[in-house]
Amino acid sequence: xxxxxxxxxxxxxxxxxxxxxxxxxxxxxxxxxxxxxxxxxxxxxxxxxxxxxxxxxxxxxxxxxxxxxxxxxxxxxxxxxxxxxxxxxxxxxxxxxxxxxxxxxxxxxxxxxxxxxxxxxxxxxxxxxxxxxxxxxxxxxxxxxxxxxxxxxxxxxxxxxxxxxxxxxxxxxxxxxxxxxxxxxxxxxxxxxxxxxxxxxxxxxxxxxxxxxxxxxxxxxxxxxxxxxxxxxxxxxxxxxxxxxxxxxxxxxxxxxxxxxxxxxxxxxxxxxxxxxxxxxxxxxxxxxxxxxxxxxxxxxxxxxxxxxxxxxxxxxxxxxxxxxxxxxxxxxxxxxxxxxxxxxxxxxxxxxxxxxxxxxxxxxxxxxxxxxxxxxxxxxxxxxxxxxxxxxxxxxx
Amino acid sequence: xxxxxxxxxxxxxxxxxxxxxxxxxxxxxxxxxxxxxxxxxxxxxxxxxxxxxxxxxxxxxxxxxxxxxxxxxxxxxxxxxxxxxxxxxxxxxxxxxxxxxxxxxxxxxxxxxxxxxxxxxxxxxxxxxxxxxxxxxxxxxxxxxxxxxxxxxxxxxxxxxxxxxxxxxxxxxxxxxxxxx
Numbered sequence: 001x002x003x004x005x006x007x008x009x010x011x012x013x014x015x016x017x018x019x020x021x022x023x024x025x026x027x028x029x030x031x032x033x034x035x036x037x038x039x040x041x042x043x044x045x046x047x048x049x050x051x052x053x054x055x056x057x058x059x060x061x062x063x064x065x066x067x068x069x070x071x072x073x074x075x076x077x078x079x080x081x082x083x084x085x086x087x088x089x090x091x092x093x094x095x096x097x098x099x100x101x102x103x104x105x106x107x108x109x110x111x112x113x114x115x116x117x118x119x120x121x122x123x124x125x126x127x128x129x130x131x132x133x134x135x136x137x138x139x140x141x142x143x144x145x146x147x148x149x150x151x152x153x154x155x156x157x158x159x160x161x162x163x164x165x166x167x168x169x170x171x172x173x174x175x176x177x178x179x180x181x182x183x184x185x186x187x188x189x190x191x192x193x194x195x196x197x198x199x200x201x202x203x204x205x206x207x208x209x210x211x212x213x214x215x216x217x218x219x220x221x222x223x224x225x226x227x228x229x230x231x232x233x234x235x236x237x238x239x240x241x242x243x244x245x246x247x248x249x250x251x252x253x254x255x256x257x258x259x260x261x262x263x264x265x266x267x268x269x270x271x272x273x274x275x276x277x278x279x280x281x282x283x284x285x286x287x288x289x290x291x292x293x294x295x296x297x298x299x300x301x302x303x304x305x306x307x308x309x310x311x312x313x314x315x316x317x318x319x320x321x322x323x324x325x326x327x328x329x330x331x332x333x334x335x336x337x338x339x340x341x342x343x344x345x346x347x348x349x350x351x352x353x354x355x356x357x358x359x360x361x362x363x364x365x366x367x368x369x370x371x372x373x374x375x376x377x378x379x380x381x382x383x384x385x386x387x388x389x390x391x392x393x394x395x396x397x398x
Numbered sequence: 399x400x401x402x403x404x405x406x407x408x409x410x411x412x413x414x415x416x417x418x419x420x421x422x423x424x425x426x427x428x429x430x431x432x433x434x435x436x437x438x439x440x441x442x443x444x445x446x447x448x449x450x451x452x453x454x455x456x457x458x459x460x461x462x463x464x465x466x467x468x469x470x471x472x473x474x475x476x477x478x479x480x481x482x483x484x485x486x487x488x489x490x491x492x493x494x495x496x497x498x499x500x501x502x503x504x505x506x507x508x509x510x511x512x513x514x515x516x517x518x519x520x521x522x523x524x525x526x527x528x529x530x531x532x533x534x535x536x537x538x539x540x541x542x543x544x545x546x547x548x549x550x551x552x553x554x555x556x557x558x559x560x561x562x563x564x565x566x567x568x569x570x571x572x573x574x575x576x577x578x579x
Binding site: 046047050052054055056058059090215217218219220231233238239328331332334341343345347349355356358360364365368369372397398 | 520521548561
């Protein structure tokens, strides 16, 4: 971060960065006040992708809202599905079978890999490392075919249901997933050789966009961005949910809280995720993949078509005012999504629709802290810092 | 926040005891929740309580600030003197057992002002702006209390219960420049 305020000459230039700039990955906008190439002031603007998810939550029933959660962090829709149904299940006071918990962990970790891979590819692309982009998308594609086979969709997965997941893993999932985690560390090594000791990459990211751990907590940063500052906080460890306490994994931390450390933390997290996936595959319990309580879960199709009981249950769950109805109350449930703490605060009035569904998106806080990391730096660092934060407009604006 | 959820004095977490000692008259309700405690405090003491939580009890991480429009939730309205809004703060501490705390403040519609906590947490800035945008709660002392998710010239507060899902504030009602065909 050479060149500080002392070089100010009085001539200011205002640069509108986004919302259509390719490095903003969507609809982010930053207004930069520049003196030469030095950023004097940065003002991020949110809201270009505001779609009223929270308002929709008050009009859709609990299972319908899962579809909306797909569109929040569109790099890892499975994590959003997971976090949301966990919150509803906690309101209902139910716990899903162990196999289901493992399936959800598997999916959450695979989507963490997919999210970090896309982040890696685009962050590197922003700084001119085109081959990294191709390498990471090659790997990501393999993950997306696993998602497609499991859930039927690449992006709009809507895999989870309140009380379970909508179908079991396919035959051959074990093979595909094992195949991936065996080959993936090798592929990641290629990226390491391309970037980690690369002079240009280090110059562009080391010491750029640094934030101290106190400031990071004060700004509400979570996930890899917080861990890069040296705070070893991971909700999977601190408040284990969905059997995470049974898994053995490390929480990688950085020291400087700069773009380079965020890169290293995410790279190591991917390796840790592979370990979690391997453990989950090894220990995947048998048994039902969903709650077998027809007051919560939809009965199997053959039941709905073949038995009057099943038909009644199907009808009851689908009809407004008969399906999933948590008791009056409220709950806040946080999960460790790839970007950080993804929280759902749900207030229930006892009906089939949430009274208030508040989503606490990690990107909102990261984008807010952007001026702190940019001001005093160079204009070209804006791209590096923004890339390192992985701000997703879908969950930022909701 | 129901009566039966309240716990006897001996078993309750230390944090709750401390809060009750210090803010005895200000606390309207308290309860134990999963991984923590929840308290309802009156508006006059909210800043002092949050400051106390942050500086003395190490709740250094402001997880979330939001609000709930209780106008269709009869039980809450009756319990809190027909206050329409409930501003909700979620805090987290990296130390200690009671990791999470939820602080709620009833706010009447005729007086929507509530002190801003941007002095305590920089992260509160946008959260309060969003709460203002969505509910119209006015945070006093906020450096830039403007709309954040909706456009600046937007009318109304979309997450209020009397704001329709469709109809007002839709795309058609904005003044777009007409394109020459």
